Amino acid sequence: MQRDDRSTEALAARRLATIEEEGKEQGPQWPQPPRFDVIAPGPLFPILNVLEPETDADMVGIIAHLLAMVGNAIGRKRHIQIGPARHYLNENVLIVGATQGGKKGTALREASRIMRHAAPEWSERNVKSGLSSGEGLIWMVRDPIERHEPVKDRDGNVSGYQTVIADPGVQDKRLLITMSEFSQLQKLMKREGNILGEVIRHAWDSEKLAIPTKNTPATATGAHVSIIGHTTPAEFRRLCQSVDELNGFLNRFMILMVKSSKRLPFGGNVDERKLAELAARVRDAIAFGEEADEPFTFADDFRAEWEVAYEWLDTDRPGRLGPILARSAPHVMRLAGIYAVLDRSPALRAAHLEAALELWHYIEASTAYVFGGNAASALAERLAAILQVHPEGMTLTNLHNATNRAIPGEDMRAALAELREMGRARCEVAETGARKRETWFPASDAKSSNYSYSSPALGDPKANGNGKSSNNSYSSTATAA
Numbered sequence: 001m002q003r004d005d006r007s008t009e010a011l012a013a014r015r016l017a018t019i020e021e022e023g024k025e026q027g028p029q030w031p032q033p034p035r036f037d038v039i040a041p042g043p044l045f046p047i048l049n050v051l052e053p054e055t056d057a058d059m060v061g062i063i064a065h066l067l068a069m070v071g072n073a074i075g076r077k078r079h080i081q082i083g084p085a086r087h088y089l090n091e092n093v094l095i096v097g098a099t100q101g102g103k104k105g106t107a108l109r110e111a112s113r114i115m116r117h118a119a120p121e122w123s124e125r126n127v128k129s130g131l132s133s134g135e136g137l138i139w140m141v142r143d144p145i146e147r148h149e150p151v152k153d154r155d156g157n158v159s160g161y162q163t164v165i166a167d168p169g170v171q172d173k174r175l176l177i178t179m180s181e182f183s184q185l186q187k188l189m190k191r192e193g194n195i196l197g198e199v200i201r202h203a204w205d206s207e208k209l210a211i212p213t214k215n216t217p218a219t220a221t222g223a224h225v226s227i228i229g230h231t232t233p234a235e236f237r238r239l240c241q242s243v244d245e246l247n248g249f250l251n252r253f254m255i256l257m258v259k260s261s262k263r264l265p266f267g268g269n270v271d272e273r274k275l276a277e278l279a280a281r282v283r284d285a286i287a288f289g290e291e292a293d294e295p296f297t298f299a300d301d302f303r304a305e306w307e308v309a310y311e312w313l314d315t316d317r318p319g320r321l322g323p324i325l326a327r328s329a330p331h332v333m334r335l336a337g338i339y340a341v342l343d344r345s346p347a348l349r350a351a352h353l354e355a356a357l358e359l360w361h362y363i364e365a366s367t368a369y370v371f372g373g374n375a376a377s378a379l380a381e382r383l384a385a386i387l388q389v390h391p392e393g394m395t396l397t398n399l400h401n402a403t404n405r406a407i408p409g410e411d412m413r414a415a416l417a418e419l420r421e422m423g424r425a426r427c428e429v430a431e432t433g434a435r436k437r438e439t440w441f442p443a444s445d446a447k448s449s450n451y452s453y454s455s456p457a458l459g460d461p462k463a464n465g466n467g468k469s470s471n472n473s474y475s476s477t478a479t480a481a
Helices: 004-024 044-054 059-073 102-119 121-125 134-140 182-189 196-204 234-240 242-246 274-291 300-313 328-342 349-370 375-388 395-404 410-421
Strands: 080-082 085-087 095-096 127-129 145-152 158-167 174-179 223-229 254-257 424-434 436-440
Touching: 004 134, 044 059, 044 274, 044 436, 059 174, 059 223, 059 254, 059 274, 059 328, 080 328, 085 410, 095 102, 095 234, 102 121, 102 254, 102 274, 121 127, 134 196, 134 375, 134 436, 174 182, 182 196, 182 223, 182 234, 182 375, 196 223, 223 234, 234 349, 254 349, 300 328, 300 349, 328 349, 375 395, 375 410, 375 424, 395 410, 395 436, 410 424
Parallel strands: 095 223, 095 254, 127 174, 174 223
Antiparallel strands: 080 085, 145 158, 424 436
C-alpha cells in the first residue's frame, strides 16, 4: 500500500494543534522569553547564533548554564564588595522542564561543549556530577588535614608530638556540580541528620564549610561551589517542603523554566571549528576574571540604576514566593558581575545590570510558573504594589511609566480589571475634553490576594520611562542602559 504522506502530515499537524490547545487550557501561562540580545551580550551572542539553528535546546537554558559555568571557572578573584560582605560569582541554577520536551540535558551538553573550548582544564577537573551528602561535598573541596603524631625515641618512649599532613587536601577549590535528578538531592535532604542542605547554603555564601563530627574533621576554606540542577515541575513541587522555602535553601537557586525550541529528528550539525573560534573570547574573559584579586568598581551609570533596582529587589514579596525570592538583590548583583567578566570590564556598568535584570525578570516569572502562577496575575500583583505606595492615585500614563512603558496596553488593562474584580483597586474616570482620564487607586477594603506567588512593582512611578520595548513584561526603569 502506498503511503499517503499528505494524510500523515495532516494527522501530525492536527495532533500538534491539539497538544498546543491542551497546553493552553492546562495551568498557567508560560513566562515571556527575555530579550536574547540583552541576556547574551558580548561573546555569547555570536555563539548562540551558531548554535540556535542546530539545537533543539532552549536558548535561555543554554545561557543560564553558561553563566553559572563562567562564574565558577573564574574562581574567587574578581568579586563584589558591598560593605563588609564580599560576593563571589558562584551561582546555583535550577533548570525546570518536562522529562522529554524540556531538553535540559541538551542545554547542559551545549554549554559544556562551549566550555571545553573556553576552559578545557576546568571542564576536565572541576566539573563533577551528583551529590550524596554534605560531608561528600566538603570532601571534594577540603583543606589539608593535619594530624598530631607522637615522636618516640630509640627506646620507644614518647618524647613529644609533631604535626603531619595526613591528607594534602584540594588545591583548586573551584567546583561545579551537575545534578540531572535534582529530586535525589531533595530526597536526601529529608533524611534525619543529613546536613547537605545546610552545607549548600553555606557554600553559596562562600563561608567556611565544616563537618561537625569528631571522626571526620574535614573543613573547606575558600571553596567556590556552584550547582546546576535539573528537575520537572511536578516532581519539584511534590518534593518541596516548607522548610526548604523558609530556611533559605531554595532562595540560593535561580529557577528557570525551559522547553524544546524546535524539533530536530536527526539532531543538529554545529560547525565545531567556528564554535571553537568564538569560544576563544569566552576563554579571554575567564582569563580576565582570574587575573586580579580585587573587587569590581561601580560606574556612575551603574550606581544610578542600581539604586532604582534595589528598591524593588530588596522588597518583601507577598505570600509563598516571599522567602523563595528573598535573595533577589544578591543574585542580580552576581549576575551583573558575571556579565562584567564576559565584557572584560573591571567596573560594573548599567549595561551589565540591564542584562542581569532582564534575565532575573524571567527567573521571577519562572518561579511563579513553577508554583502555579501566571504572567497576567503576576502583573496584577506588581501593579497592586505600585498603587499601594501611591494612595493618591495614578493615571494610566503614570502606571506605564512605572513599568518602563514595556507592558502592552491590553495587558495593563487586563491586570487592572483583575485587581478591580478582586476588590483590590478602584478606578475614577474624569472627562478631559475629547478623552477620558482614568485614575486608579488602591482599594481601602482590599481583599487578601489569591496570587501570593507574584512580586512587587519593578519601577519607579516618578520615572519618565525610556520607551524601550521588551519581550518581557517585567521590565524596570533600572534596565535602561
